[in-house]
Amino acid sequence: MRILAAIALVALFGAAAVAMSAAREDARPPAAAPAAPRYTPIPPSATHLPDLIADRQVRHDARLFGRFVVPVDDVGVPDDPDLLPGAPRDYRAGIHEGIDFPAPPGTPVHAAADGVVLRVDTSFLDWTREQQEIALYEALQLGYTPAATLDRVRGRQVWIDHGGGVVTRYAHLSAVETLAVGQKIAAGTLIGAVGSSGYPQGGPHLHFEVRVGDDFYGDGLAGDPLIRACARLFAT
Numbered sequence: 328m329r330i331l332a333a334i335a336l337v338a339l340f341g342a343a344a345v346a347m348s349a350a351r352e353d354a355r356p357p358a359a360a361p362a363a364p365r366y367t368p369i370p371p372s373a374t375h376l377p378d379l380i381a382d383r384q385v386r387h388d389a390r391l392f393g394r395f396v397v398p399v400d401d402v403g404v405p406d407d408p409d410l411l412p413g414a415p416r417d418y419r420a421g422i423h424e425g426i427d428f429p430a431p432p433g434t435p436v437h438a439a440a441d442g443v444v445l446r447v448d449t450s451f452l453d454w455t456r457e458q459q460e461i462a463l464y465e466a467l468q469l470g471y472t473p474a475a476t477l478d479r480v481r482g483r484q485v486w487i488d489h490g491g492g493v494v495t496r497y498a499h500l501s502a503v504e505t506l507a508v509g510q511k512i513a514a515g516t517l518i519g520a521v522g523s524s525g526y527p528q529g530g531p532h533l534h535f536e537v538r539v540g541d542d543f544y545g546d547g548l549a550g551d552p553l554i555r556a557c558a559r560l561f562a563t
């Protein structure tokens with residue numbers, strides 16, 4: 328009898344718990360349809376941005392000054408605002424998130440700092456002109472470039488994790504070196520070659536991007552402060 332009572336009690340508590348959790352579910356407001364992400368997410372395997380600096384002030388974080396080498400030989404850091412972060416990209420209703428180094432196709436591209444390979448597009452298949460046109464039209468309709476489109480516009484890529492939430496991206500490459508995700512890499516190591524994959528209309532150049540957490544270095548800056556902030560990234 329005592330066992331039966333115990334079973335009944337357990338069943339009663341169980342039913343109550345189910346009812347309470349169901350009530351909690353009901354209390355939740357209906358979830359809004361998820362918006363298309365605007366940034367290509369950095370994989371969770373990347374190092375975490377310390378909470379202390381995990382705000383938008385990182386856009387011109389002094390801890391990055393002088394930390395990089397220019398990833399393309401014999402090319403200066405551009406000072407044309409159209410080649411810098413924040414420049415409008417009217418063809419996709421978005422803004423530029425990196426620094427463009429124009430260079431002939433095939434020019435060697437080097438790691439800008441010590442780090443760990445986070446992504447390398449070894450088996451890369453470029454999109455067709457038609458796929459590109461559809462995606463860019465959709466971006467214009469949305470008023471911003473969805474992350475997936477932005478990723479394809481960047482073409483063949485290598486990403487390097489430098490720790491502390493800092494990741495560099497090398498985009499539009501024509502080829503990549505034999506690299507493995509997780510491989511340690513030293514500043515100056517050959518990682519690929521300049522190309523125009525993803526957006527051939529832009530002409531051959533290296534798109535070099537410094538991500539700090541979810542943000543891109545240079546976000547929110549303009550004019551001389553932006554030009555200075557970009558130049559200061561690189562050791563002279």
Ligand SMILES: [Zn+2]
Pocket residue numbers: 423424425426427533534535
């Ligand atoms: Zn670019």
